[in-house]
Amino acid sequence: MPVWVFVLIxxxxxxxxxxxxxxxxxxxxxxxxxxxVIARVNExxxxxxxxxxxxxxxxxxxxxxxxxxxxxxxxxHARKEKIPENVAFEKARRYAREIVPSFSATAYFSxxxxxxxxxxxxxxxxxxxxxxRKKLSEIDPDATVIFVINHxxxxxxxxxxxxxxxxxxxxxxxxxxxxxxxxxAIIRSMGAYxxxxxxxxxxxxxxxxxxVQMATRGGVSQAVFPEGGLSxxxxxxxxxxxxxxxxxxxxxxxxREVIFVPVAxxxxxxxxDTILIKADRAGNRKFRPxxxxxxxRIARHIWFRVxxxxxxxxxxxxxxxxxxxxxxxxxxxxxxxxxxxxTELMDRIAKVTPVLGVPLVARHLLAQGPMPQADLEQAVAxxxxxxxxxxxxxxxxxxxxxxxxAVMHLADRRLIASIGDKLTVTELGGPILTFYANSIAHHFxxxxxxxxxxxxxxx
Numbered sequence: 533m534p535v536w537v538f539v540l541i542x543x544x545x546x547x548x549x550x551x552x553x554x555x556x557x558x559x560x561x562x563x564x565x566x567x568x569v570i571a572r573v574n575e576x577x578x579x580x581x582x583x584x585x586x587x588x589x590x591x592x593x594x595x596x597x598x599x600x601x602x603x604x605x606x607x608x609h610a611r612k613e614k615i616p617e618n619v620a621f622e623k624a625r626r627y628a629r630e631i632v633p634s635f636s637a638t639a640y641f642s643x644x645x646x647x648x649x650x651x652x653x654x655x656x657x658x659x660x661x662x663x664x665r666k667k668l669s670e671i672d673p674d675a676t677v678i679f680v681i682n683h684x685x686x687x688x689x690x691x692x693x694x695x696x697x698x699x700x701x702x703x704x705x706x707x708x709x710x711x712x713x714x715x716x717a718i719i720r721s722m723g724a725y726x727x728x729x730x731x732x733x734x735x736x737x738x739x740x741x742x743x744v745q746m747a748t749r750g751g752v753s754q755a756v757f758p759e760g761g762l763s764x765x766x767x768x769x770x771x772x773x774x775x776x777x778x779x780x781x782x783x784x785x786x787x788r789e790v791i792f793v794p795v796a797x798x799x800x801x802x803x804x805d806t807i808l809i810k811a812d813r814a815g816n817r818k819f820r821p822x823x824x825x826x827x828x829r830i831a832r833h834i835w836f837r838v839x840x841x842x843x844x845x846x847x848x849x850x851x852x853x854x855x856x857x858x859x860x861x862x863x864x865x866x867x868x869x870x871x872x873x874x875t876e877l878m879d880r881i882a883k884v885t886p887v888l889g890v891p892l893v894a895r896h897l898l899a900q901g902p903m904p905q906a907d908l909e910q911a912v913a914x915x916x917x918x919x920x921x922x923x924x925x926x927x928x929x930x931x932x933x934x935x936x937x938a939v940m941h942l943a944d945r946r947l948i949a950s951i952g953d954k955l956t957v958t959e960l961g962g963p964i965l966t967f968y969a970n971s972i973a974h975h976f977x978x979x980x981x982x983x984x985x986x987x988x989x990x991x
Contacts, residue, residue, distance in 0.1 A: 592632050628743070631740055631743050633719075636722075640722050648693040648697075651687075656691075658849075663851065677754075678791070682795075687803060689706075706719055741782075766969070766971045767974075773870050783862055790859075792856040794852070794854070794884065795881070798887070799845070800938065849925075851886050851925055854880055884925055892915060894965035947960060948961055
């Protein structure tokens, strides 16, 4: 027997042994290990991980592409494009593989949560704003909970993941920015699913819609950003109906309740603020952070940490609004139900948007011009009292401490300067302070003069 034939026989025997005995045993070992991790995690979660989320990714992809509605969309796409159905089928499979996550409980709870906690607490002072513990605890444990969040920064994902760690594993809708290796694999393992913000193809929309609807019916806790992107000017944007409409269209009050929980975030420092402001001035949403300046900032940040000169970026605060039960709205005869729900959710987010030191100081310096720090403290104290009277979220710190901290952060960035005994907004600081003041402008909408100043500065 030739040596090469013998080598081939040994190789084939080795492959056969591995595929029939070794690989199944290894998969069984890791599967049992994962099941033990999930069992331990579920004991401390308010909402245990849903079986839908734990299904194998391959099985979910098969279930999605063979869904009757997706099959009908494939046939229609093939007819319209005049292509064979098997070509349209492969296109739908490609979309499904792009969308469906590969959730790992170990990655989410052992790595993701710890990293989110460390990153959040190392960069910011975390403050919980409006939070009605009783109402949130009364949410039906069998209902599908969807957190609806305003989008201020890419830190939003990290912050909400950390603060909702005990509630359960959240599934995020993530834009195309994250579809780069190895980030895409990490994000998929955290249970997030990718969406194309600007896709207009009927086949893609149907595949995405059916995945969202399956996840909702499966009880998966989700987190969505209805604005469809980061705020470029600090204000709340008009909601986009896409993902909300998928949920509303497929809702069956007899099957499972869907509860939307409004979540409002605000920051003393948005890491991407200058990039977002530049995109707003350019009049488009196409912004890509320049690589070398970003790397330079990261290196500078690491150096400050090593030399222990790093001060946190102020406060980051999260508030939870009043939950909205879809069944109560679904019973109404509103002609555009999704638009009504989206508007109500954005109103509830606006109502509980946290008021922080930097936005509050920015508001007064822009509206009232240069002033001594003592006068600024008095003006801030009056604003806090006004917010308290209206039962709106207001800072819990003393006005002098709040102003001193905000002034320090703004002065470090050269956004304000002391000229004589007065604090003045610099030329660099005008647009940036406007960005932060806009985040709380709706709480003071009765002050028409302030709104006029914002509009003038924004132009």
